[in-house]
Amino acid sequence: MAFQIEITTPEKLVASKQADYAEIPGKDGYLGILTGHAAMLSELGQGELKVTTGGKTESFTIAGGYLEVRDNQVRVLADSVS
Amino acid sequence: MPSLIDIRRRVRSVKNTQQITKAMKMVSAAKLRRAQDRALAARPYATMLKQMLANVAEAASQNEDGSGHPLLAVRPEKRILVVLITADSGLAGGFNANIIKVAQKFADQHRDAELTFELIGKKGINYFRKREVKITGAHTDKLRNVKFEDAEAIAQSVITRFENDEVDAVYLISNEFKTVMAPTLAQTRVLPIEVPKSSGSVDYIYEQKPEELLGSLLPRYVKLLMYRAFLESVAAEHGARMAAMDAATSNASDVIDNLTLIMNRVRQASITREIIEIVSGAAALD
Structure with missing residues (x-):
């Protein structure tokens, strides 16, 4: 079982993929998200966002923004991604 | 009646403009x-x-x-x-x-x-x-x-x-x-x-x-x-x-068509005149 994660900036959709685990830099510390996570809203801080799919980990450096988790959909609205 | 050379010059100028508008389009x-x-x-x-x-x-x-x-x-x-x-x-x-x-x-x-x-x-x-x-x-x-x-x-x-x-x-x-x-x-x-209005509220955990x-x-x-x-x-x-330049290009085509028509008419008129002159000149010699 995996969940869908979408990473967007105001300018474009950076990534949209299936993931098993995501580590997201929240404003008040890192958040680990697995499949079936409860609906959640949070502000994002600065740091490394890691997405693990089938043992492979991809990472993005993000700064600021918002996070929404809902029905196995993780939406990352970052201010900037590099 | 404008002379042939004037009309040719205008056609050329309109064609140039048309090329510019086409490129801009x-x-x-x-x-x-x-x-x-x-x-x-x-x-x-x-x-x-x-x-x-x-x-x-x-x-x-x-x-x-x-x-x-x-x-x-x-x-x-x-x-x-x-x-x-x-x-x-x-x-x-x-x-x-x-x-x-x-x-x-x-x-x-x-x-x-x-x-x-x-x-x-x-x-x-x-x-x-x-x-x-x-x-x-x-x-x-x-x-x-x-x-x-x-x-x-x-x-x-x-x-x-x-x-x-x-x-x-x-x-x-x-x-x-x-x-x-x-x-x-x-x-x-x-x-x-x-x-914006929300469509059905979800019970979120708020960080x-x-x-x-x-x-x-x-x-x-x-x-x-x-x-x-x-x-x-x-x-x-x-x-x-794009729309404006497209219109300009097709307008230029219309102008060129009209000018070409006039140009041909002028040319034909001058040819006819010359023939009449030759024929009547020959008739005067008889």
Whole structure:
């Protein structure tokens, strides 16, 4: 079982993929998200966002923004991604 | 009757113009495609942010102090800030003229309010600089390559002024891209923010308090609206220019056709005249 994660900036959709685990830099510390996570809203801080799919980990450096988790959909609205 | 050489010269000149308009049309078509792609790429973020704002606003409004955010404060509209987006260059049919007309009409309707203008794009600046209006900001060269930071900076200055109670409302007047042929003229109130309606509330876990989240989402939303308006306006500009240049090219074809017809007639007339002269000359010799 995996969940869908979408990473967007105001300018474009950076990534949209299936993931098993995501580590997201929240404003008040890192958040680990697995499949079936409860609906959640949070502000994002600065740091490394890691997405693990089938043992492979991809990472993005993000700064600021918002996070929404809902029905196995993780939406990352970052201010900037590099 | 104009001489043959004059007509030929005119045909050549019209052909040159036609080549220019044709090239401009091609360039605009390419730029339009790029602008459309960018507008499309910005859409997922916009939809998600809007949804999120709706949800958070609803959650925050259930608490007592949730609806008191300064960016939601509705005041009597005595001092209005108008943000007008035009293009930096012309030759786009009625693109600039139409939107300026809307802005002027808006100004006429709100004669008793104190109006200030924030102008984006050279054409609007040129128009309003000659008139007696208060201009607080004039931005050029932001539209060739639209960046979120540019829109953000302008939106931030607008937000600050609204928060400091310098203006009571902010309106955004700009072209929206609907179809290539006819851009839609849009006049929207940006501040105070009208919170989008949420479609069914979800019971979220809030990492931060809803009010706190709302406080940071609202300015973000204004910035996004500004950025969206930039993108839409640019796409509409290229669409309008493409349509205008297409019309100009086909008009040039018509002119060339007419001139060619006249030219042939003149040539034929002169040939006929020469034959008559020769024949009658020969007849006189007999």
